[in-house]
Amino acid sequence: MYVRAKCHGVLWVYGDVLPGAVEVMNRFKEMGKKIFFCTNNSTKTRKELLVKSHNMGFNITEEEVISTAHSLAAYLKNRNFNKKVFVIGSEGITKELDAVGIDHTKVGPEHMPGSLQQYLSNHFKLDDNIGAVVVGFDEYFSFPKMTKAASYLNNPECLFIATNTDERFPMPNMVVPGTGSFVRAIETCAERKATVIGKPNVAICEHLIKDGTIVPERTLMIGDRCNTDILLGYNCGFQTMLVGTGIHQLNDVDSWKASDDPELHKLLPDVYLPKLGDLLPYM
Amino acid sequence: MYVRAKCHGVLWVYGDVLPGAVEVMNRFKEMGKKIFFCTNNSTKTRKELLVKSHNMGFNITEEEVISTAHSLAAYLKNRNFNKKVFVIGSEGITKELDAVGIDHTKVGPEHMPGSLQQYLSNHFKLDDNIGAVVVGFDEYFSFPKMTKAASYLNNPECLFIATNTDERFPMPNMVVPGTGSFVRAIETCAERKATVIGKPNVAICEHLIKDGTIVPERTLMIGDRCNTDILLGYNCGFQTMLVGTGIHQLNDVDSWKASDDPELHKLLPDVYLPKLGDLLPYM
Numbered sequence: 046m047y048v049r050a051k052c053h054g055v056l057w058v059y060g061d062v063l064p065g066a067v068e069v070m071n072r073f074k075e076m077g078k079k080i081f082f083c084t085n086n087s088t089k090t091r092k093e094l095l096v097k098s099h100n101m102g103f104n105i106t107e108e109e110v111i112s113t114a115h116s117l118a119a120y121l122k123n124r125n126f127n128k129k130v131f132v133i134g135s136e137g138i139t140k141e142l143d144a145v146g147i148d149h150t151k152v153g154p155e156h157m158p159g160s161l162q163q164y165l166s167n168h169f170k171l172d173d174n175i176g177a178v179v180v181g182f183d184e185y186f187s188f189p190k191m192t193k194a195a196s197y198l199n200n201p202e203c204l205f206i207a208t209n210t211d212e213r214f215p216m217p218n219m220v221v222p223g224t225g226s227f228v229r230a231i232e233t234c235a236e237r238k239a240t241v242i243g244k245p246n247v248a249i250c251e252h253l254i255k256d257g258t259i260v261p262e263r264t265l266m267i268g269d270r271c272n273t274d275i276l277l278g279y280n281c282g283f284q285t286m287l288v289g290t291g292i293h294q295l296n297d298v299d300s301w302k303a304s305d306d307p308e309l310h311k312l313l314p315d316v317y318l319p320k321l322g323d324l325l326p327y328m
Numbered sequence: 329m330y331v332r333a334k335c336h337g338v339l340w341v342y343g344d345v346l347p348g349a350v351e352v353m354n355r356f357k358e359m360g361k362k363i364f365f366c367t368n369n370s371t372k373t374r375k376e377l378l379v380k381s382h383n384m385g386f387n388i389t390e391e392e393v394i395s396t397a398h399s400l401a402a403y404l405k406n407r408n409f410n411k412k413v414f415v416i417g418s419e420g421i422t423k424e425l426d427a428v429g430i431d432h433t434k435v436g437p438e439h440m441p442g443s444l445q446q447y448l449s450n451h452f453k454l455d456d457n458i459g460a461v462v463v464g465f466d467e468y469f470s471f472p473k474m475t476k477a478a479s480y481l482n483n484p485e486c487l488f489i490a491t492n493t494d495e496r497f498p499m500p501n502m503v504v505p506g507t508g509s510f511v512r513a514i515e516t517c518a519e520r521k522a523t524v525i526g527k528p529n530v531a532i533c534e535h536l537i538k539d540g541t542i543v544p545e546r547t548l549m550i551g552d553r554c555n556t557d558i559l560l561g562y563n564c565g566f567q568t569m570l571v572g573t574g575i576h577q578l579n580d581v582d583s584w585k586a587s588d589d590p591e592l593h594k595l596l597p598d599v600y601l602p603k604l605g606d607l608l609p610y611m
Contacts, residue, residue, distance in 0.1 A: 184443070230516075234504075234508075
């Protein structure tokens with residue numbers, strides 16, 4: 046049996062491991078199950094996610110981490126991409142591109158230098174060598190970045206790839222925008238749809254299914270967000286388990302179950318548990 | 329007869345009046361027709377649009393200018409809104425809010441002051457008195473503005489209003505993002521839909537139809553963008569004319585005509601002219 050678990054909201058929340066999560070995942074491994082940590086977080090490389098996992102006590106290797114930044118770099122490499130990437134995102138993406146030898150723009154702040162007219166007349170400049178626009182999580186998302194992305198994407202040969210489309214991260218008293226909100230902004234001004242790497246898209250693990258590393262009918266996907274994690278399970282033919290330590294709760298599931306919309310029925314998990322650690326007594 | 333004309337792309341393009349446009353509109357007025365200039369541009373007040381129109385030679389009054397910034401302020405005033413507005417936009421909006429005595433936040437640059445963690449821990453602060461989030465064109469659109477908007481909108485009682493949803497402004501060798509791309513970004517991270525004031529929504533001129541100033545069956549809407557101008561005409565029961573000096577061309581119309589999608593058929597104008605000035609010989 047194979048077990049794929051989402052990280053944030055299932056194994057940990059920010060810096061804090063969730064109760065029992067380490068014990069459950071390490072027990073799976075001791076039992077001889079293959080485990081994978083699967084994250085839409087594009088701000089970290091596989092190596093960085095590995096260090097974070099080790100520091101929390103998870104017994105896992107780099108090959109058992111599936112991340113959108115890494116899968117994105119693999120996607121471009123597999124297409125023999127040899128131009129430059131315009132990156133809206135963070136170093137999680139640029140380090141993974143560096144690791145496969147793909148050239149890219151710098152990440153970080155790009156503020157509007159003055160009025161719109163000043164910007165368009167004096168500051169706006171495109172790089173002729175750009176062949177792809179990539180959109181991941183970018184806390185420096187800004188109007189100049191949007192303008193450049195939309196302008197590059199006006200060339201139909203320029204690739205348009207998003208790491209993921211998670212809408213947002215609700216926190217106490219605030220809502221942090223997710224990558225999905227940047228992607229929708231660029232899709233709107235570019236008048237094109239992005240190719241999305243992350244969950245719920247099979248692209249994030251297609252290579253592992255193709256080479257037999259993951260056998261779908263013997264795989265359990267554990268997640269906290271139904272429109273990414275559980276839907277990926279549906280799309281890949283995995284069994285699915287929702288845990289209540291993140292985005293979606295049992296009342297969400299009940300409302301989708303009552304609906305006539307077949308799309309909402311794809312979000313229904315096979316099993317629900319309040320938290321991953323609740324599995325421990327049954328193992 | 330009543331004539332409503334869009335400004336940018338029909339009457340002028342940036343600072344340049346289109347050939348024959350002044351003559352046609354002034355001739356309409358001399359013939360005793362009521363004319364209105366109707367713009368989704370939220371960056372200017374009615375007064376500023378009036379000055380621009382006069383400088384180009386158009387014979388028009390402030391009451392004959394219909395603009396989203398003005399209609400937005402009227403919309404809030406008519407609801408007796410008495411809280412503060414969080415504005416993503418420009419002074420076109422804040423000046424119209426000032427004119428009706430509605431309090432609002434400042435517009436202009438709001439850069440990300442450091443890393444995400446630094447921002448959330450040290451800089452992020454909400455104003456308890458905000459009762460509405462307004463999204464218009466804002467060249468200083470940024471991650472901090474998105475985060476605040478999404479956080480305010482987490483309160484279901486907070487109003488969410490967009491001036492318009494124009495996707496983009498194509499220019500030679502570049503694409504400038506339109507208000508629609510900001511609106512979709514906020515709608516995604518807020519997980520709510522905005523109330524849209526501008527074309528193609530009847531809200532932009534509902535008060536003029538209600539009070540009898542505009543009689544739909546005797547009104548011609550002239551526009552260059554079918555999903556805003558021509559669709560407004562469809563929604564209000566106006567006759568419609570597309571001119572080819574802006575966004576959409578005759579080949580766009582032909583492709584929609586050939587489609588089976590009834591939504592696309594709403595975009596079909598009654599009449600097409602290459603430019604507004606071509607009307608002159610027939611007047």
